[in-house]
Amino acid sequence: MSFDRGRHFLAIPGPSVIPDEVLRAMHRPAVNIYEGPLIDLTHSIYPDLKRIVGTEGEAFVYIANGHGAWDAALSNVISAGDSVLVLESGSFAPGWGEMAASQGANVETLQAPTRRGVDPAAVETRLREDREQAIKAVLVVQIDTASGVWNDIAAIRRALDAAGHPALLMVDCIAATGCVPYAMDDWGVDVTVSASQKGLMTPPGLGFVFANEKAMAVRRANGCRSLYWDWLPRAEPDHYYKLFFGTAPVQHLFGLRRALDMIADEGLEAVFRRHRTVAAGVRAAVEHWGRGGPIELNVLDPAARANSVTTILTGDIDADALRRHCEAELGVTLGIGLGQTVNAFRIGHMGHVNPPMILGTLAAVELGLTQTGAPFTPGGVEAATAAMAAESN
Numbered sequence: 514m515s516f517d518r519g520r521h522f523l524a525i526p527g528p529s530v531i532p533d534e535v536l537r538a539m540h541r542p543a544v545n546i547y548e549g550p551l552i553d554l555t556h557s558i559y560p561d562l563k564r565i566v567g568t569e570g571e572a573f574v575y576i577a578n579g580h581g582a583w584d585a586a587l588s589n590v591i592s593a594g595d596s597v598l599v600l601e602s603g604s605f606a607p608g609w610g611e612m613a614a615s616q617g618a619n620v621e622t623l624q625a626p627t628r629r630g631v632d633p634a635a636v637e638t639r640l641r642e643d644r645e646q647a648i649k650a651v652l653v654v655q656i657d658t659a660s661g662v663w664n665d666i667a668a669i670r671r672a673l674d675a676a677g678h679p680a681l682l683m684v685d686c687i688a689a690t691g692c693v694p695y696a697m698d699d700w701g702v703d704v705t706v707s708a709s710q711k712g713l714m715t716p717p718g719l720g721f722v723f724a725n726e727k728a729m730a731v732r733r734a735n736g737c738r739s740l741y742w743d744w745l746p747r748a749e750p751d752h753y754y755k756l757f758f759g760t761a762p763v764q765h766l767f768g769l770r771r772a773l774d775m776i777a778d779e780g781l782e783a784v785f786r787r788h789r790t791v792a793a794g795v796r797a798a799v800e801h802w803g804r805g806g807p808i809e810l811n812v813l814d815p816a817a818r819a820n821s822v823t824t825i826l827t828g829d830i831d832a833d834a835l836r837r838h839c840e841a842e843l844g845v846t847l848g849i850g851l852g853q854t855v856n857a858f859r860i861g862h863m864g865h866v867n868p869p870m871i872l873g874t875l876a877a878v879e880l881g882l883t884q885t886g887a888p889f890t891p892g893g894v895e896a897a898t899a900a901m902a903a904e905s906n
């Protein structure tokens with residue numbers, strides 16, 4: 514019997530739930546893209562994005578998803594034949610590395626220890642071995658949406674510094690921006706990549722790249738293989754029309770403006786705390802369900818667990834069957850497992866989420882586990898509530 518009535522909840526790790534306010538802000542006819550309010554609105558977006566990412570460097574807004582933003586970033590600083598070191602901790606840094614390879618880079622991958630985050634000491638060791646300093650860039654994600662790993666970017670920066678290596682540090686924050694703290698300039702990140710559809714609560718379609726002076730200098734020295742991605746014309750203040758190299762993504766810009774206002778109203782610290790709190794609830798539920806059974810958190814190191822997404826291993830429980838049951842019968846869509854070698858599913862807890870949305874999701878999963886006859890320890894929702902109470906104190 515299906516109980517999927519009422520508002521269906523999308524608990525996948527992006528695209529995330531779009532607030533009604535953002536949808537309403539987007540619901541408007543096309544406007545003049547050459548003059549009028551859209552111009553000021555567009556310019557107002559840049560300082561706000563830079564504040565969230567923590568940079569006074571350049572910001573570029575592209576009509577693109579995350580893959581487009583990856584491509585844009587690489588096109589400006591990587592030339593064919595350059596060596597790139599990819600710090601693997603899930604599926605996404607390797608995906609970015611594949612894109613670098615498609616641009617002619619020599620890509621080497623340093624694997625993180627199994628089910629853990631990137632080990633900064635291993636990064637330092639590898640970079641010290643690169644005596645010729647052939648490696649031009651190090652690619653890493655702050656949060657890997659497949660594994661649920663959070664990487665300590667400040668520690669990785671310290672590893673580059675300890676090795677005295679000049680490679681650019683390039684960080685994908687697509688599943689992290691607007692969910693967890695990030696300080697591009699303070700941490701010495703050279704290039705940051707992000708996108709609209711997760712913590713920024715806006716539909717997919719806007720890709721963001723931030724570059725510091727060191728990265729801009731590399732661009733100036735190397736050229737850029739694509740005029741569309743090129744930072745230099747987009748950095749010109751007079752070239753508004755060139756910002757988007759064509760028609761501006763009007764409705765997305767109105768939506769993003771509203772989302773940024775919502776983040777400012779709440780305050781970044783409060784946004785991070787909310788994410789910390791709901792994530793603590795999800796983890797507590799999963800650990801409780803797993804007592805004496807096959808369910809477990811994918812990430813072994815508690816310090817490396819992301820606050821925007823949780824990846825759950827289910828052992829011999831058929832995670833896809835559970836997911837389908839929850840979607841068809843219980844009104845909640847869970848994320849598929851990505852890149853795991855065993856049964857897995859993911860819960861997204863990023864962006865426009867609050868305790869009832871997350872506790873409701875956990876309760877539905879618990880109901881689904883019961884209805885499908887899976888072996889688990891009931892009481893996860895109670896454990897989640899207690900963890901959220903403790904975290905929010």
Ligand SMILES: Cc1ncc(COP(=O)(O)O)c(C=O)c1O
Nearest residue numbers: 578579580605656658685687688
């Ligand atoms: C960390 C991370 N990087 C990159 C991407 C790719 O972004 P997109 O699917 O928008 O191309 C994703 C998508 O989920 C992601 O989570």
